[in-house]
Amino acid sequence: MKTIKHGAMAFAVLAAASLPALSQPANVALTVPDAASIPAGPMGDAIKRGKELLSDTRRQLPGNVGNGLNCTNCHLNGGTVAYASPWVGLAGAFPEYRARSGKIISLQERVNDCFQRSMNGKPLAFDSAEMNAILAYMKWLSTGVPAGTNVTGRGFEKIDTALRPDRAHGRAVYAAQCASCHGAEGQGVANPQGGYVFPPVWGKDAFNVGAGMARMYTAAAFVKHNMPLGQGGTLSAQDAVDVAAFFTEQPRPDFPGRAKDWPKGDRPKDAR
Known part of the structure; x- marks a missing residue:
């Protein structure tokens, strides 16, 4: 009887080992x-x-x-x-x-x-x-x-979250690389027919503090791969972190529901 139990257990272990890891989809x-x-x-x-x-x-x-x-x-x-x-x-x-x-x-x-x-x-x-x-x-x-x-390419490009932001340099990067489309005050460029040709990145018409893009490293990952528009990949990872640190901390609408975010206690360090 013990042999049968041990054999069944060994078979189960082998079977489980052959299954793909659900936490690591192909x-x-x-x-x-x-x-x-x-x-x-x-x-x-x-x-x-x-x-x-x-x-x-x-x-x-x-x-x-x-x-x-x-x-x-x-x-x-x-x-x-x-x-x-x-x-x-x-x-x-x-x-x-x-x-x-x-x-x-x-x-x-x-x-x-x-x-x-x-x-x-x-x-x-x-x-x-x-x-x-x-x-x-x-x-x-x-x-x-x-x-x-x-x-491949789901979400945003990975970025080194150990990079420390320099907001003063980020302000300079924004002025040189971003302001021509998003406005000197982050207000975007309005469309005469309504809405925006280029979206605001802070202020009342931008995403609120509960958005993923309001997180510094998330925004930096998007910027690094996609911005300036049509010139993605031209900024260094450090430049992307610096400019994200500058614009994500600008005034924007609040989101009271963010108090309930990450209830398991694993809140990221750049969460607003």
Whole structure:
């Protein structure tokens, strides 16, 4: 009887060892589906509507957006750019554990996180036509990406969080590299038709203090890979940290809900 038990235990250990680690999903290439693959009919209409909502968010959803931003101000080129928080593959990545929430959340909850934080606005109803359209677009972008995998370039580029910021140098970097688009006072460049040609990075129409972009190292990672627009990768990691330290500490809307963030006690050092 002991032999049988030991044999069964050994078999179980071997079987478990052969399984992939769920905490380390495999990576696949970021591939954007051809627009010609959008189907005709209601599903295709929803996909196109989802892209419109995410690209023209402030005007399309004025009751849910409390600042001057569109989703694609950070999720560049319709959420298709690596290391600019692309939406490719997200449909199969959620539900997912999020340390900031301290729990497993749905993709709908993640979308609403952005509406409440980055857009300083109000959440969408989970069963609304607008939420379904956004999910339809993200699902289409995820065509061919196996569930449980990450696309290469998901989120932002890694940056050395041991780098110490120099805010005075960051101010100089901002003036030289950022102010021409985002304004000397971070106010952005307004569009005569409404909204902004280039988004504000602080002030009342910018993301609030609960947004990921309000964190110095998160903002630095985005800046390092993507800014100045069209010249991503030209700033050093130190320059990116310095300029992020400068603009993330500028005045912006508050987010009272941030008091409940990281309930497990693993709050990052750059959290606002």
